[in-house]
Amino acid sequence: MPLPPLFPHCLATLLALTLALSASSQTPPPTNPNSAPPWNPRPVRVYAGPDLLQPVATKTNEPALIVAEGEFFRVQDAKGWQVVHQDDSYASHTYGGMWVMNGGLLGAPAASDGSVAVRKINVTKPGDYRVWSKYQSPPYFNYHHRLEVLQGGKVVYSHDYGALSGDRFYSFAGAYKAPMIKQQWWYWGVDHDAAEAPKGKFATLSAGPAELRLTTLKNPAPAGDRFIDTVILTTEPSDTYIGYKPYNSGSPFAREAIKNSQIWARFKNAAAAPVQLTATVAGHMQPDYGGMSGKFPAAPVAPGQWSEWFNIASICKLVHEEGVTLGFPAGTTFDFEVARDSAGHDPLGSLKVTGGDVLILPIDVAWNLDAKIKTSKQNAEEITALAKTQWRRANGGKKPSQLAYYGAFAKRPGQDSWINALKDSLGYNTQLPDTYSHLERDGYHQHTHSTAEIQSYTSKLSEKDKKNFRILSFGDEIHIAKINYGDAKYVDLFRAWISKKGLTQSDLGISPATAKLSDDPAQPRLRWYSNIFSEETRFAEFAEMTRLAERLLNPDVLTGANYSPHGPVMYYGPIYQWIDIFKFRGMSAYWAEDYIFSVAEPPQMIGWMMATARSAVKYHNLPIHFYVMPHAPGQTAENLRRSMVYAVGAGATQLDSFWVAPPENFTENSVAWAYPESFRAISESIYDSGEAESLAVGGKYRAARIAVILSKATDFNERVLKVDPKDDPFARQCQMDFGNFQQTLCRKDTHGIWLSLRNAQYGVELITEDDINDGVRGQDILNNYDVIYFAGEWVDDRIAKKLDGWVKNGGVLYACAGLGRLNQFNQSEGSLLSLLGLKSATIQKTAVNVRPILELPLLTPIDTLTLDGAKLPAFAMKQVLTPADAKVIGTWADGSAAVTRRDYGKGKAIAVGTLPGHGYIHSAAKVTPWARGGRRMVYPLMTSDSDKNRLVHLGVSARPDLQREVITSVTGIEGLVIDNAKGTLVTLVNWSEAPAKAVTVQVRIPFQPTSARQVSAQKSVPVTYANGVATFTLDLAQAEYVLLNK
Template sequence: ALTARATKGGPLDFAVEFGVADAAGMIESVRRFDRLTKDLALAYDADTRWTRRIRPDEEVLYDLLAHLKKHPVEGVAPKRTLVYGVTFTPKPGNEKYNAAVSEFTKLIGATALRDDLEKADAVGGLIRGYTDLRGVPTPKLEEHCKKLAAEGKARDIAVVSLGDEIGLAVPPAGDHAGFRAWLRSQNVKPADVDPGATDIEKINYSPTPETARANPGLYYWSKVYGYRYGIRQLRERTDIIRKHLPGAGIGANFSPHHKNLYLGDTHHWISVFREDGMTMPWGEDYIWQVPVGSQQMNFLMVDMFRAGIRNKADRKIHYYVMPHTPGNTPASWRRQFYGDLAHGVKVFNLFEFRPVQAAYTENHCSDPAMYQEVRRGLHELGRFEDIIQDGQVEQGVAGLWFSEAADVWDDYGRSLGAGKRSLYVAIRHQQLPLDCVVDGDDLSPYKVLSLRDRHVGGAGSKAIGEGVKAGGRLLATAGAGMFDERNQPNKDLRALLGADETALDHAKEDVTREKEHLPFAEPMETVKVRTNATELKFGAFGSRSRFKASGDAHVLADFADGSPAMVMRTEGKGRAYYCGFLPGLSYFRPAIPKRPVDRGSTDETMAHFIPTAFDRGAAMLIATPAEEVSRPVRCSEPLVEATVIRAKQGVVIALVNWRGKAVKGLTVTVAVDVPAKAELASGGAVKASGEGKTRTFTLDLEVADAIILR
C-alpha cells in the first residue's frame, strides 16, 4: 500500500506510474494512476515482470466477478448444505466493493462463505453459525455456553470447533488408580491383564515399550485405557456444549498426514465418535500434496468417519475440500468433491477461498478456473442435496477390518499401512461397495471381509471365524491375523486361514509413499499364480510372510523359491484366503511410473497423476474371494467408482472417474430398486433402459457426476 501525505497542506492530487524492465533492459510502463487523492492499496503478481499487471486491490475482486459472469452454470445453489469458507473482507464505506462481495458470494453458491465464519448467522432457515471453543478451558466452558445462550447466539450455531489437527489427551504417567478403576468397570480380571496377577490393586498403568516386551497383556490394557482417557476428556467438553447448544455439530479437524498417511488409528477416527467424544467427524483432503498411490485413498478416511457415526443418522461428516491454487486443479477438486459426497460427507469447507492478494494464509485460491469449478459443483449439488442431507450411503457388501488392537501394536508401520490403503483401492476397483468394520460389529451383512491388521483380539477372531462358517469370504494379507491382542500367536485365525506364520520379512526400504517409493522398490519375491491357462507372475513388495500351509489348505500361488504365496481353506460354507504378501502394492506397482515426485499445479504432474495400468495378476487374486458376490452397481469401466446414496425421496448414484480420461458411452447397470426417472447432476444426457431391479443408464462421463433418480 502507498500512503499519501501532503507536504505543504491542502488537498492531495498526485499520480503514480509503474514500470518493469523489458528484454532489452528498457523500462516499460505497465500501469499509471492519475488524479489520486488518497492512499493507494495495490495488488501485484509474484511474476509481475511477465504478467505486466499491477492493480488496485479492489480490481482483484472485480476481475474475478467479471470472469464468473461470463461463464454461467447449470443447476441451482444449495440451500440445505453447509458450505463454509473464508473470503473477501468488506470495506467500510465502500458500497461498490461491498456489493461486489455480496454478488460474488451469491454467484458461488456457498451457503456460509464469509470473511469471518463466526459472523455467519441463520439465513433462509439454514442454521450456519460457527464458533471455535478450543481456547475455552473445560472449567469455564459451561459459563461460556450459558453466555452464548443468554445472548441469543446458541440457537444459531451449527458447528463448534474444538481444535485443528488434534490428538487425544493421554493419562498422567502415574495414573494407576484411574487405570484400576477403569479395569474394574470393564469387569477385567487381574489374570487377563497379567497372567501372574491376582489383585487389581497391585496392577500399575504402564504403556511403555519395556512393558510391551516384558508384559504384553499389561501393555495392551494400558494403551486401551489411554484411548478411553483421551475420549473421556473430549466427551466431558462435548457433553457441556450439547447441553447448551443442542443443534450444533461438535468436532475438531483431524489431519490424515500424521503418523500413517491416509490411514487413521481406529480409536482416533472411529471410537471417538462411537463413544460420543465428539459428534461431528471432521477432516481434510490435502491428499493432492502427498505422494500416496492415488487421491482415491482419501475416501478411506471418510469411510472411517462414516463407521464412527454408523446408526447415528443425525450426525454429519464435515470435510475440507481444498480448492487452493496453485496446488490443486479444477479436475482434482471436482473428483474429491463428488467422492466426498459419495462416501457420506454432508458439511463442506473451502477454507481460504480468496486470491493470494486478499488471503490471510498461504492456502489461497488464485485461479479463476477453480472458482468456476467450485461454483459449478455447488450448483449441481443443489439439484440433489435433499437426498444427500436426508439419505445415507447404502451398506456395503465388502468389509475392511479395523480394531484398536492394531493401534496398540502399531500394525501400520513399515510398508503395512501402504499395503492396507492400496488394498482398499483395489477392492473398490472390483466394484464392491465397502464399509470399514470394527471389532464388535455385526459381520453378517458382509459377503467378503478383508483383513490387513496383524493383531486381532480373541472375540474378534471368533466372530470372523463364525462369519466364514456361515458362508462369508475372508482375505488376509501378509501377517494379518497372526497375533492376538496380547501379541501372542492367534491360534484361531491361523487355523481358520490354514497358515502358520514363521516370520514376517520387511524390505530394506519401506514403501510408505507409493508414488515416491514403489516405482523404485526391488521385489522381495516373485509370485507365481496357478491358473488353468497361462502362468501369471508379479513382484511382492514391502513385506513378505513366511508360513506353513496346513494340510487342508489349497495353494493358489507360489513364491519363486517354491514356498506357498497364497492359500485357500474351506471352513463350513465359506472360504478363507491368506496372501503371504501385500497384494495391494503388487497391484499398484506397474501403474506408477518412475518420475520425480512434485507438487505441480496441472493434471499432468506427478502430484495429480492418476494410476490406471494396474497388475492383472494381482487384481485377479484380490478379486478371487468375491467372484460369486453380486454387485449392486456395475460400470462398464471398472475404474469408475459408483456409490449409492438412498433417501425416502430418491436415490443418487455418485460417479467418480479414476480412468484418467473421459469415458464415452459409460453404462451403469443397477441391480437394486431405484426410481425410474433419471437425470444427471451436470445436466448432461443420460439414457435409461430396463425395469424392476435391473436398470441400465448410459452416459458420457468426464471427471465426476451423479445420476439422480426420483
Template structure:
C-alpha cells in the same frame, strides 16, 4: 601516575558479500533436447505439501533421461573475486538430479561442476542440513548445493551454462529454481541460522526481483503511498509495510522498486493507502525502471488491495489487478456456470471462510462461491454468523454462553487453531486403574496383551502390544474430553452449533494420516465439524480419508 595516551580503536566491519542470482526462468535453452521453462505447477512443487517454494513461479526443467541439453544466461559480475556457485533445485530424496554448471569468461571455462548426486551434502528447506532429507508431510524439497571449490571471476560479463548430463539411476526430472554466485564461501544464506526463511537463498532471490511502481497523488497535500503485505511464506507470517517517496499534490511519483518487498513465492496481495485521498488512486506497475513494460495500469480506492501475480516478472500475460477486479470477473463468469438444485444453496451443509470486508463486492463474491454464512439480509438463508474462535475449555464455553448475542445465528465453535488432542498422564495411578478396567470392558485377553490384563501397565514405551493398547486407551480418553466439550456447546449454545479445530503440528506418516484425529475422533463424536485447512490441504495423499470427510460433509 603515567601519562594518558589516546588510543584509536578501529572496528573491522566485514565487507558485504557480492551476490548474483540467475533465475531459472531467465535461462535461454539452446536446443530442444531437454531444458525448458517450467512452471511451478509442472514441477515437484505442485504435488505434495512440503518444503517447496519456487521464486517467481517457474524455473528451468528437463526430463530425467535428457543428456546434452544446454541453457545459458549472461550475468554481470560486479567485482573481481572468488565466488561460490550454488544450484538451488528440487530434490525429493534418494534420487539423482544430475546437472552441470559451467561458468565462462572471455571464452574460457573458469568453473565446472556436476550437481544433484544423491547422498551429497546440501542445505534444505527449514534450515535443514543433510545429505538426504525426508519430511513427514511430503517429499518435495528444495535443496541448495555448492562445491567448496570457488570460481575465480573477473569483473564484467560471465556466461552461466546449465547442461544435462547422464543421470544415474534412480534418476529424477531436473528442476532448477536459480543459480547463486556469492563471495561468501560459507554454507550460509540470509535467514539460515537462526531460522528465518523457509527455503535456501529465498531472501537473496526475492531481493533481486525486478518490479517497479508509481502512483498519482490525488490528495490535496504532499503525501506518500503506504504499501502493506500480509504474508504467508513460512515462517514470515507477520506481514510488513513500506512507504513510497513523498509526492506533490496532483503529481506522479517517480518509479520506485517494489520487487524486493513482494514475497513472490505466491501471488502477493498489497494494500495501498494514501492519507488524505478523497478519490481513486491511479497506480502503475512495470517490469522495468523506465516504466516501458507495464504489468498493470489501474485505479483503486485508498485502502484497497491489488494482486501481484506470481509470474509477473517474466510472463508478459500476467497482469496486476485489484482484488475487486478479480472478484467482479469471477462473479461475471459465474453466470455461465452449471448450477445444481436450481441455484439454491444447501441448508444442511454450511460453507464458512475467514474472508471479510465492508465492500459490496466481498459479499457478492462469497454469495457467488456458495457461502451461506455471514452474508447480509439480501442473500436468502445466508445469515448464520459462522465461526466463533476459540473456546479451549468448559469454563470458556460457559462464559461465552453467558455473553453471546444473536445466539440463534451461531453455527460453528472452534476448540482451537494449531492444537493437538493432547495426552493423558501415563504415570497417574487413577489412569492406571481406568486402563485395566478399559481392557476388561473391551474384552482384551492375555493372549492379546502377552500379560494378564489385571497386571497390565499403562505405558508409552516398551512392549509393543502394551504400547498399542495404551495408545488406544489414551486416544479414547482424549475423545471423551472433546466429546464432553461438544455436548456442553450443544447444551449451552444450541443443538445446531457444530464444533471443530485445526491441528498442528503434523507428524507421523502423513501419507496415511494419524487416523485417530482425522477419523476416529468424529466416530466418537468428539467434534462435529470438519475443518478444511489441514484436513484436506496437508493430507492430500489419503483418498480413503478424503472420501470419508466428504461423505460426512454431504
C-alpha cells in the same frame, strides 16, 4: 493468521526432529514399467529482461551477490531447456518449504542431454565466488546438470550438479540445524527445494562481464526432470544462506533471490498537497509471516506531477502472489502505472486507484508476458460477474438449502461489500449478512480447546447467536494425546475401570488390585489395557465438552475437531481417534481435511477418508463436516471438482473450504486470483449439489457386501514397534532423524487393497475388530458381508472365533500382511492361522516405511509369486506358509507356499503371504520423482490389468455371485450410491485425466426410475430398467451427480 509449514499447526512436531547421520546407499534400480508423466509444460510467453544481469546491491561489509533466475536464462537450442511455469514443475506450492522465485524455472526433461542455456552477468566486485545451483530435488532421483562460469573466453569454473550422491541444503535446513546432506526423509513426504555447491571450489572472477552456462547431462536412472530456480554466486565461502542461522527461510537462498526482485511503479498525484505513497504487504512466506511497508518515492510528489519510477517489489516476496495495500490519501483517485523495467519501457498496465486499494502482483509478473495487474477488488468483481453470467448455475440458480458450505472470506475495513458479493456469487450459504441468501442456522467458531474456553466464548454470544449456532470446533489438526500415566489421580480410576470391565489377572498379567498404568513393553497386557483406559478417559473429556456446548448453545449444536491425516502413516488415522471417539460420542460431528494433493498419496484417498468417516459415524448417525481444500496453486481445479462432488456423494453434509479469498488477507491455503478456474470449480460444484441434496440429505449411503478390517491390534502395535531406519532401503540413504519413522507396511496395505477393489467398482466398507466382537448398535454385523479382508501382523485374539462361524456359513476371509501371527498384546497368536488352515508362517521384511507414490515405485521385489500361471512381483514382506488342511494355490520362486485356500464349510479362508495392496499400488504407480500437487504431479493409482489385480481379487473372485452396485463401460470411474425415499443419487467420479465419452452406467436399484437427471448437463438422459438395473449413457468430465427419481 500465521501458519507454520506444510499444514497448519504442525511445526511443533516437526521441530522435534534433529539431525542424525545414517548409512548411505544408492537407490535400487526401478522395477516398475510404468512411465513417468510426459514432458508437456504449457507454453509461456517470456519477457527476456536486460541482456546483462547486474549484481544485487549489497553493503560494503556484505558478501557480493549475483542472482540469476532460471526463467531469464537464454536457451540456445531445442534439445531440452525451456522456461516452465511452476504449475508444470515439481514446485507447484506456495507454502511450507517450497518457494520458487517469480513462479518460473528453467526446465528440461529427464532424457535431455547436451542442451545449453546461458546468462550474461556483470561482476562489480572481483573475488572468489561460491557457485550455487538452487533446483528441485525430490528424493531418490538424479537431476544431473553442469554449471559453468566463463570469463574472458575461458571456462573459469565447472561443476556437475544434481547427483544422488551430491551434498545439498534442503528445505527447512535452518529449522533443523541441518548441514548439507545427500538425501532427506520426512514423514509427510517432501519439501524438496535444494541448493548445491561443492565445498572448497570457487569461481575466481575479475570485475567485468562473465557468462553462466547451464548444460543438461546424461541422467542415470532413476532420472528426474531438471528444474532450476536460481543460480547464486556469492563471495560468502561457507555453507550458509540468509535465514539459515538464525532460521528465517524455509527454502535455501530464497531470501537472496527476493533481494533481486524488481517491479517498478509510479503514480500521478491528484491530491491538493504533496503525497508520498505508503505501501504495505502482509506476510505469507513461512516462517517469515511479518509484513513489510515502505514509502515511495524517496520524497513526496508535488500536486499534479508524476512520481519517479520506484521499485515496489523491494517490499514484496514474489515467491507467491503479492497484495500491496496502497496507502494513498482517502477520497482521491490516482493514476498508477506498473512496469517491468525502471524506465517504464515494458509496461504492465495502468490503473485508477484510491487509498486502501490492494494492488495484486501475480507471482509470475516479472517474466510472464501474459501476467496482468489488477486490484484485488477488480479481480473479485470479475469473478463475481463470471459466476453470475458465464458459469453453470444448476438448481435454477438457487443455493443449496440443506447442505452447508463454509469458507472464510477475510475482510479489511471498507471491503465488506465486494467480498460479500464474491462469496455470495460463488454459492456459499453460511455466514453472510441477511441481505444475502444463507442458511438459517449457520453459526460457526474455531476453536475452543477446553470447557473454560467454551464457557468464555459462549458467554459473549447473544441468545439469538446461540440459537443460530451450528458447529463448534475443539481444535485444528489436533491429536488426542495420552493421559499422564504418572498422575496419581488415575490409580484408583484405572482400578475401578478394570473392575467395571471385568478384567482378571490372566487378562492383565498382574493382579487387578495392584495394577498401575504402564507403557512398558515388558508388561504387554497391562500396556494394552492402560492404553484403552487412556483413550476412554480422553473420550470422556471430549464428551463433557460436547455436552457443555449443547447446554450453553443449543441442543442441536454440533461439535468436532479437524483431524489432519498427515501423520506418520498418511491417511490412516489412529483408530481410537478417527473412529472410537465417535462411538463414545466424544464429539458429535466428524471433521477432517483433504490435503491429498500435497502428500505422496493418490487423489482417490478422499474415498478412503470418507469410508473411515462413515465407519465412525455409524454408531450414532452423526453428520460429516469435511474440509475440501481449494488451495491454488497446488490443488488443480479438476481434482477440486472431483473432491467436492465426491464428498457429497459419499455422505458429507457440511463442506468447508477453510480459507478462500482474498488471498492477500491470509497466510496460505487460499485461492490466488490467477486461478479463476478454481473459483469456477467451487461455484459450479456448490450449485450442482443444490440439485443433488434432495436425495443426498436424509438418504442412506448404500451398504457394501465387502469389508476391510481396520485392526486396532495392528494399528497400536505397528505404531509402537521399534524399527531401525537402516533396515529400510530408502531411509538408510537419508540423513535426517527419524523421530516419526514407523513401520507402515500393514496399515498401508489396507489402502492398496481398498484401492484395487474400488477401482474394480466394488463397494467396500471399513469395520473394526470391535465391530466384529461387539456388534454395532446391538446388532451382529458379520452377516452383512460376503467377503472380509484382513491385513496385519497383529490381530485381536477374540475375532477368530467370531469369524470361524461366519466362514463356515459361507463367508470368504482373506488375510495377508502378516496373517495375524501376533495378538494385541504382541504375543504369538495361532487362532487366525488355524482358521486359515495353516500350521505356521515365517516372515521376512526388506522395507519398513514405503509411501505409495514416493518410494514404492522404486522398490525391488522381495520375491516373485506364481498364481494361476501369472508371475507376480511381491514387495517388502514375504511369508512362507506351512499348510495344515489348506490347499497351496500360489508359490514362491523356490516352490514354497505363498498363497493358500482353505475350503471350510460353505466358505473359504485365503492366506496371502505378502503385501498384495503394495503389489497393486506398485503395478499402477509411475517411476517419477514425487513432489507436491500441481498439474504435473498428482495422478490416480489405477490399473484394470487382470494380472495386476489378481492377488487382491482372490477374495471377491471366491464369491462369483457378488454383485456390484454401479458398473460403467469405461474404467477409472468410481460410483457412489445414496438411497432416499424419493429416489437414488448416483455420484460418478472420473479419476482419469481425459473426459470420458459415451459412458454406459448400470445401477442396481429396487425401482423403475421415472427420470434420470444429469446435473452438470442440466438435462434428463434416457434411462432403461430391467432385472433391477437402471441403465443410462452420458459424457463425464471429472465428476457428476445423476438423480434417479421415483
